[in-house]
Amino acid sequence: MLKGIGASPGIAIGKIFLIEQEELKIECKAINDNHIEKEIKRLKSALVKSREQIQEIREKASTEQRNILEAHIMILEDPELVKTVETKIQSEKINSEAALQTTLEMFVAIFEAMEDEYMKERAADIRDVGQRLLMNLLGKEQLNLKNLKEPVILVARDITPSDTAQMDPEKVMGFLTDIGGRTSHSAIMARSMEIPAVVGLGRITEKIKTGDFVILDGETGQVYINPEEKLVDLYNEAKEKELAVKRGLRALINRETISKDGKKVELGCNIGNPNDAEKAHENGAEGIGLYRTEFLYMDRSDLPSEEEQFSAYKKVLEIMGDRPVVIRTLDVGGDKELPYLQLPREMNPFLGYRAIRICLDQKEIFKTQLRALLRASTYGNLKIMYPMISSVEEVRSANTVLEEVKEELERENIAYSKDIEVGIMIEIPAAAIISDLLAKEVDFFSIGTNDLIQYTTAVDRMNEKISHLYNPFNPAVLRLIQQVIVNGHRAGIWVGMCGEVAGDKRLIPILLGMGLDEFSMSAGNLLPARRQIHGLIYEEMKNISEKVLEMSTAEEIQQFLTEATSQ
Amino acid sequence: MIKQTVVVNNGSGLHARPATLVVKEASKFESDVTFISGTAEVNAKSIMGIMALGAKQGQSINVKVEGNDEEEAMKAIIALFQSNFGEA
Numbered sequence: 098m099l100k101g102i103g104a105s106p107g108i109a110i111g112k113i114f115l116i117e118q119e120e121l122k123i124e125c126k127a128i129n130d131n132h133i134e135k136e137i138k139r140l141k142s143a144l145v146k147s148r149e150q151i152q153e154i155r156e157k158a159s160t161e162q163r164n165i166l167e168a169h170i171m172i173l174e175d176p177e178l179v180k181t182v183e184t185k186i187q188s189e190k191i192n193s194e195a196a197l198q199t200t201l202e203m204f205v206a207i208f209e210a211m212e213d214e215y216m217k218e219r220a221a222d223i224r225d226v227g228q229r230l231l232m233n234l235l236g237k238e239q240l241n242l243k244n245l246k247e248p249v250i251l252v253a254r255d256i257t258p259s260d261t262a263q264m265d266p267e268k269v270m271g272f273l274t275d276i277g278g279r280t281s282h283s284a285i286m287a288r289s290m291e292i293p294a295v296v297g298l299g300r301i302t303e304k305i306k307t308g309d310f311v312i313l314d315g316e317t318g319q320v321y322i323n324p325e326e327k328l329v330d331l332y333n334e335a336k337e338k339e340l341a342v343k344r345g346l347r348a349l350i351n352r353e354t355i356s357k358d359g360k361k362v363e364l365g366c367n368i369g370n371p372n373d374a375e376k377a378h379e380n381g382a383e384g385i386g387l388y389r390t391e392f393l394y395m396d397r398s399d400l401p402s403e404e405e406q407f408s409a410y411k412k413v414l415e416i417m418g419d420r421p422v423v424i425r426t427l428d429v430g431g432d433k434e435l436p437y438l439q440l441p442r443e444m445n446p447f448l449g450y451r452a453i454r455i456c457l458d459q460k461e462i463f464k465t466q467l468r469a470l471l472r473a474s475t476y477g478n479l480k481i482m483y484p485m486i487s488s489v490e491e492v493r494s495a496n497t498v499l500e501e502v503k504e505e506l507e508r509e510n511i512a513y514s515k516d517i518e519v520g521i522m523i524e525i526p527a528a529a530i531i532s533d534l535l536a537k538e539v540d541f542f543s544i545g546t547n548d549l550i551q552y553t554t555a556v557d558r559m560n561e562k563i564s565h566l567y568n569p570f571n572p573a574v575l576r577l578i579q580q581v582i583v584n585g586h587r588a589g590i591w592v593g594m595c596g597e598v599a600g601d602k603r604l605i606p607i608l609l610g611m612g613l614d615e616f617s618m619s620a621g622n623l624l625p626a627r628r629q630i631h632g633l634i635y636e637e638m639k640n641i642s643e644k645v646l647e648m649s650t651a652e653e654i655q656q657f658l659t660e661a662t663s664q
Numbered sequence: 665m666i667k668q669t670v671v672v673n674n675g676s677g678l679h680a681r682p683a684t685l686v687v688k689e690a691s692k693f694e695s696d697v698t699f700i701s702g703t704a705e706v707n708a709k710s711i712m713g714i715m716a717l718g719a720k721q722g723q724s725i726n727v728k729v730e731g732n733d734e735e736e737a738m739k740a741i742i743a744l745f746q747s748n749f750g751e752a
Contacts, residue, residue: 167684168680168684168711171684171687171711172711172712175709175710175711175712175713176707176709176710177706177707177710177712177713178710178712204712204716207712207716208712208715208716211716211718213718215679215680216679216715216718219680219715223712395750396681396684396685397688398685398688398689398692433750434747434748434750435750436685436743436744436747436748436749436750437747439743439746439747440747442748
């Protein structure tokens with residue numbers, strides 16, 4: 098048995114496929130003066146080719162991978178890298194492969210020597226890019242994981258971002274790697290792809306060959322190479338159990354979310370970019386309850402254009418078809434800043450210039466987004482949501498801008514859907530308190546619990562000293578939530594929730610009891626939440642929630658709920 | 665040629681994301697942009713250079729800009745540091 102670091106839970110049993118990261122044999126050849134130019138040309142075309150390959154992989158990759166691959170492109174385009182290699186070719190009169198190899202080694206050594214764990218990991222990125230460049234220079238074919246014929250467990254020194262980005266999750270049952278830790282790329286990707294993995298195994302690549310049979314336990318980090326039959330049976334049993342749970346959940350993908358006594362609710366998914374919508378879809382989301390558009394604005398040096406926004410919104414709407422998609426307008430400020438807006442530093446950014454406050458002040462930014470949203474609205478079931486609303490005036494001002502944009506589009510003869518619902522986030526206590534008044538102005542509410550808890554209890558959730566005070570069971574928070582739902586329903590509008598609480602299995606029962614119409618959560622929580630709601634009796638939860646709202650302390654509430662809702 | 669000193673104020677230092685922003689900003693200009701800290705001197709258009717500089721919070725960096733659009737480039741770089749790269 099080998100023991101490594103359990104990086105992604107689950108059991109995998111099967112044949113392995115060893116990715117032999119070929120030790121490229123780079124020969125150092127002396128060249129003539131008249132070949133220098135040719136060598137530099139070869140280097141340049143390998144750079145172009147590598148860039149194209151990475152771009153191609155990047156197009157199909159998830160957000161997380163895209164960021165990494167973007168960093169890879171920057172490494173390829175790094176003027177120092179190119180300059181150093183060129184200078185080496187010229188001054189030492191050697192072939193481009195050798196010049197590149199020594200330059201890469203130098204950069205890798207710099208990063209490996211750094212103390213910071215994160216920076217050390219960057220050496221792997223340079224190696225990944227470097228390997229690709231060298232392969233292209235040598236005219237060798239890149240390893241292509243797209244063509245795996247049968248499901249295998251991959252074994253490699255390290256699984257690189259370009260490997261994971263082109264992997265078919267159906268064909269990869271697990272990973273085993275020599276190097277890496279819980280935070281290395283391979284581990285993060287394995288978790289996000291829900292593939293069991295053990296990393297940091299030392300020299301597994303030398304102890305194993307393609308066709309060997311292994312058992313891998315991603316929870317404990319244990320790996321058995323060619324194990325006895327008895328052990329295989331044991332693990333097969335454990336795996337069956339694991340699968341049964343998963344399969345039970347998968348069977349719920351196309352089911353409604355309905356309580357035992359017939360109360361139907363909607364399960365939505367929170368997403369940050371169009372690719373996440375696919376994941377929402379695969380996990381049976383009945384809609385998108387929150388699309389955080391700020392990611393379109395982050396990690397860049399200027400504002401995204403109307404076209405760019407339009408195509409992102411259109412993509413999500415198309416993926417979701419006729420199911421509702423709630424798109425939240427720009428929510429920056431607080432902990433999410435945009436350097437290019439050059440906002441001044443604030444003493445209290447969470448109480449400062451952020452979200453709708455910025456949009457109502459810098460109307461051009463807001464209008465561009467609203468135009469993109471309206472134009473995209475013809476491709477699906479769009480609902481627009483304003484964040485950080487604290488007064489009726491703000492809703493009216495935002496709606497005035499929306500009307501202006503609609504008029505503009507009409508003048509330009511550009512089509513948009515006429516029945517777009519407009520709603521607001523309820524995340525500021527002021528909004529919750531006047532939710533009866535706000536309900537007359539909008540088509541829906543979505544309760545943002547993360548900020549609502551923070552503002553209601555005056556607790557900065559990032560401050561470790563007081564983080565114990567940040568508690569969703571706080572009676573003040575639960576009473577506010579209840580009040581918002583009641584006020585929404587009195588005015589005949591639907592009320593959803595898109596904070597973390599909506600996917601919290603401890604609170605789902607009372608939220609159902611309070612009459613919440615829509616629960617929006619991360620993709621991974623959807624199916625477990627649906628199963629949980631299938632097992633609940635609404636009338637019973639109603640009674641429980643009424644009792645809870647009479648209780649005095651968070652502890653009392655939490656304890657009561659644990660007992661009352663344990664199934 | 666113009667020179668100015670900036671201080672890294674954001675918590676994570678010139679890590680991946682801030683480093684990327686520096687490179688993107690510097691690459692918009694024709695001028696050469698150099699960061700000098702202690703004995704290290706790196707090209708601000710080089711992602712590996714900036715990351716290898718490993719500048720941490722509180723560290724000061726001498727920014728040297730030389731070229732046709734040096735004034736605009738300097739302004740942009742300084743604004744980027746003043747914004748703390750979007751970190752709180």
